[in-house]
Amino acid sequence: MYSFSPNEEQKMLIDAIQRYALDDLRAAAHDADEENEFPLEVIEKGWELGYLQASIPETYDGFGERSALTGVLAAEEIAYGDLAGAMAVMVPGLYVMPILIAGNEEQKKTFIPPVIEEEWRPYTSALMENSFDFDPNDLHTTAMIDGDSYVISGEKIYVPFAPDSEGMIVYANLDGVTQGFIIPKGQEGLEVGERQKNLGLNALPLYPVKFNNVRIPKENRIGGEEGHKIEPIIDASRVAMAAMAVGLSRAAFEYSRDYAKERDVFGVKVAQKQAIAFMIAEMATEIEAIRMLVWEAAWMIDNDKPESSKQAYLAITGAMDMAMMVTDRAVQILGGHGYIREHPVELWMRNGRGFASFSGLAIV
Amino acid sequence: MIDFDKPEAIQQVQNLVETVAVNMMRPVSRYFDDHEHEIPWDYINFMHQATKAMGGAASMAPTDKKSKDEKKDKRPPIGYQRLVHMVEMLAWGDAGMYLCTPGGMLGSAAVSAAGTPEQKKKFLSKFRGDKPVFDAMAMTEPQAGSDTSAIRATAVLDKETNEWILNGEKIFVTAGHKALIDSDGFIIVWATIDPSAGRAGMRSFVVEAGTPGCTVTKLEYKLGIRVSDTASILLQDCRVPFENILGSPEVEKRTTKGFKGAMATFDATRPIVAAQAIGIARATLELLKEELEKNGVVIRYGLPRQKLTNIEREFIDMEMMLHSAWLLVLKAVWMADNHIHNPREASMSKLRAGDVVVKITQKAIEILGPLGYSRELLLEKWFRDSKITDLYEGTGQINRLVVARNVLGYRGSQLR
Numbered sequence: 089m090y091s092f093s094p095n096e097e098q099k100m101l102i103d104a105i106q107r108y109a110l111d112d113l114r115a116a117a118h119d120a121d122e123e124n125e126f127p128l129e130v131i132e133k134g135w136e137l138g139y140l141q142a143s144i145p146e147t148y149d150g151f152g153e154r155s156a157l158t159g160v161l162a163a164e165e166i167a168y169g170d171l172a173g174a175m176a177v178m179v180p181g182l183y184v185m186p187i188l189i190a191g192n193e194e195q196k197k198t199f200i201p202p203v204i205e206e207e208w209r210p211y212t213s214a215l216m217e218n219s220f221d222f223d224p225n226d227l228h229t230t231a232m233i234d235g236d237s238y239v240i241s242g243e244k245i246y247v248p249f250a251p252d253s254e255g256m257i258v259y260a261n262l263d264g265v266t267q268g269f270i271i272p273k274g275q276e277g278l279e280v281g282e283r284q285k286n287l288g289l290n291a292l293p294l295y296p297v298k299f300n301n302v303r304i305p306k307e308n309r310i311g312g313e314e315g316h317k318i319e320p321i322i323d324a325s326r327v328a329m330a331a332m333a334v335g336l337s338r339a340a341f342e343y344s345r346d347y348a349k350e351r352d353v354f355g356v357k358v359a360q361k362q363a364i365a366f367m368i369a370e371m372a373t374e375i376e377a378i379r380m381l382v383w384e385a386a387w388m389i390d391n392d393k394p395e396s397s398k399q400a401y402l403a404i405t406g407a408m409d410m411a412m413m414v415t416d417r418a419v420q421i422l423g424g425h426g427y428i429r430e431h432p433v434e435l436w437m438r439n440g441r442g443f444a445s446f447s448g449l450a451i452v
Numbered sequence: 453m454i455d456f457d458k459p460e461a462i463q464q465v466q467n468l469v470e471t472v473a474v475n476m477m478r479p480v481s482r483y484f485d486d487h488e489h490e491i492p493w494d495y496i497n498f499m500h501q502a503t504k505a506m507g508g509a510a511s512m513a514p515t516d517k518k519s520k521d522e523k524k525d526k527r528p529p530i531g532y533q534r535l536v537h538m539v540e541m542l543a544w545g546d547a548g549m550y551l552c553t554p555g556g557m558l559g560s561a562a563v564s565a566a567g568t569p570e571q572k573k574k575f576l577s578k579f580r581g582d583k584p585v586f587d588a589m590a591m592t593e594p595q596a597g598s599d600t601s602a603i604r605a606t607a608v609l610d611k612e613t614n615e616w617i618l619n620g621e622k623i624f625v626t627a628g629h630k631a632l633i634d635s636d637g638f639i640i641v642w643a644t645i646d647p648s649a650g651r652a653g654m655r656s657f658v659v660e661a662g663t664p665g666c667t668v669t670k671l672e673y674k675l676g677i678r679v680s681d682t683a684s685i686l687l688q689d690c691r692v693p694f695e696n697i698l699g700s701p702e703v704e705k706r707t708t709k710g711f712k713g714a715m716a717t718f719d720a721t722r723p724i725v726a727a728q729a730i731g732i733a734r735a736t737l738e739l740l741k742e743e744l745e746k747n748g749v750v751i752r753y754g755l756p757r758q759k760l761t762n763i764e765r766e767f768i769d770m771e772m773m774l775h776s777a778w779l780l781v782l783k784a785v786w787m788a789d790n791h792i793h794n795p796r797e798a799s800m801s802k803l804r805a806g807d808v809v810v811k812i813t814q815k816a817i818e819i820l821g822p823l824g825y826s827r828e829l830l831l832e833k834w835f836r837d838s839k840i841t842d843l844y845e846g847t848g849q850i851n852r853l854v855v856a857r858n859v860l861g862y863r864g865s866q867l868r
Binding site: 089090091092093094095098157220221222223225322345348349359360362365366368369370372373376377378380381383384387388391397398401402403405406409444447 | 453454455456457458459528530533753754755756757758759768769771772773775776777779780782783786787796797800803804849852853855856857859860861862866867868
């Protein structure tokens with residue numbers, strides 16, 4: 089039976105996150121971007137909302153269960169505040185969620201509770217690599233079995249909080265198949281490079297990480313000896329990124345809409361001109377269409393539908409274009425003012441372009 | 453609770469309609485496109501009999517009556533949701549023949565939306581007789597298209613006989629000939645009961661087949677949907693009973709309630725037109741995929757964009773656009789079924805579906821090159837058929853206006 093109405097619990101969650109997104113994340117976003125750092129207390133406050141904790145069953149010290157659908161609702165709302173801040177708040181999920189989705193019982197019991205019980209600490213994952221044709225299903229970083237260990241070699245980029253992280257998951261090519269491996273803190277052979285400088289996401293610390301024959305125990309392969317399927321993790325990441333693109337686009341849409349209703353031009357408000365009004369109508373339609381695509385993909389994940397991988401792929405494909413279409417227009421509607429860093433639309437445009445490049449920077 | 457599970461009742465009807473589309477529409481699609489204004493009676497009679505045999509379950513007109521399932525489980529109504537699934541599938545078969553489906557289209561949608569229980573009973577029961585019956589919407593005039601407030605047709609009450617006297621000229625009446633000449637149907641005529649009152653004076657009237665003073669004067673020759681008749685209708689002192697007016701006969705100056713009633717019809721009909729667009733677009737993508745596969749091109753999903761071929765990128769983008777448009781349709785009709793005010797969603801679904809189907813049919817022809825341009829495939833026909841969905845029931849631009857006013861919180865006077 090079709091329904092497009094979130095349940096009461098989800099509505100309460102959305103409300104709580106939206107307040108935080110506006111009052112805290114959005115309020116801090118401009119300075120955080122300029123200063124390349126998000127204030128820790130803002131991140132901690134986001135963590136205390138308990139979204140990730142609510143995705144984890146009681147057995148592993150959480151107080152709920154995983155729902156990709158609730159996850160995308162939350163991810164949209166938090167990214168509506170600020171993308172870099174949202175990714176920082178959600179960063180422990182990069183470590184916990186793959187283990188929850190694909191790990192074996194022992195791994196879940198060992199690795200999840202320490203993250204969930206504590207206050208926010210940086211945990212991370214390393215998926216992306218520095219090549220134009222980066223493909224999560226065709227990694228250059230390799231894992232080789234050697235006695236009781238796996239040996240990881242290669243180079244990763246876009247690893248959030250790499251130097252401070254309490255734990256990391258690295259994805260590597262094991263005989264042609266992408267597999268995740270749990271890397272404990274302070275592992276030998278791990279070399280963190282200089283912090284990256286990018287077009288956007290300035291407030292999120294991202295690093296290149298070299299793996300010089302990093303040796304980890306056999307049981308740290310996600311899923312244990314048999315390993316795991318990679319699709320569910322990639323799907324979970326794709327819908328999360330797509331939902332964040334919706335949140336970011338909604339922020340840019342609302343800001344430019346409100347600006348257009350205030351700005352005088354030729355004796356009327358600029359929003360009263362069809363050239364602008366039609367852009368606004370198309371932005372609203374685009375956002376709503378992609379949001380439905382994201383919801384459906386997440387619903388498919390929760391219901392083990394065979395098409396969920398394809399749907400998650402379509403969702404992120406549409407979302408990356410939407411983010412560009414909407415943020416570009418938001419800048420355009422503000423005219424020259426949109427180009428000035430006093431207004432947030434240029435930041436959303438810079439961050440929005442990232443969805444075409446980002447892979448695995450959030451998981452629900 | 454967000455849910456994308458298709459109800460079993462809808463799946464069953466959809467399967468039936470698919471059989472019809474495959475067996476009764478596709479094989480004659482080309483013939484009727486080549487023989488404009490010939491009427492596809494086999495299809496029409498079959499649909500009429502099928503609807504009767506199923507106790508109206510396949511009826512195109514959504515009703516307030518709940519199905520057995522809905523009553524039993526106290527589930528919310530799904531009438532419009534079922535309808536868009538049927539329309540999508542019929543348009544997948546043939547978008548023009550779909551418009552020849554008997555049993556209630558836009559005219560009955562207006563009766564459903566604005567009629568009294570007595571009017572609904574009287575006019576909607578026409579569809580349950582032995583012979584197929586059609587209805588139509590007569591709104592557009594030679595000088596009044598999107599700007600419906602420019603309508604000049606008049607309705608004057610003759611107090612002695614208690615009849616409305618209609619005068620005026622209507623054009624672009626889809627299935628007007630079938631409603632008035634080929635069956636004992638009716639049309640809905642938009643006219644003003646007070647020309648000085650502007651939109652506040654606008655009302656709609658039911659004019660039944662055989663009413664003196666109502667004549668079909670012309671059938672249009674069109675780019676596409678050629679099997680569907682598009683009629684011009686002349687009203688000359690055409691008298692209809694007082695009770696054939698939809699909505700209140702009183703003109704309250706300063707309110708445009710009557711006109712808004714007219715516009716409310718669109719909240720129901722726009723997602724239906726969007727569903728028609730989706731059906732054509734899905735047919736196109738399926739054909740494109742088939743032709744590509746014949747030539748050894750298989751679409752690979754899941755790869756980063758940089759690794760895709762141009763054809764794969766185009767195809768995946770089209771599939772994404774199509775599916776997201778369909779979800780907008782579903783949301784709009786889910787709202788209608790649940791009596792949630794949906795003008796924004798209805799217009800969003802229509803503008804996106806209209807854009808998407810035109811883009812997809814154009815692009816598919818481009819991708820298939822000389823093959824796509826040939827009349828050997830139905831693709832070129834679908835390209836011609838598709839454009840109507842971006843025009844009738846509100847052009848893409850009118851729907852942009854509706855959405856813009858809605859999201860900006862503007863009245864018509866603030867955003868013209």
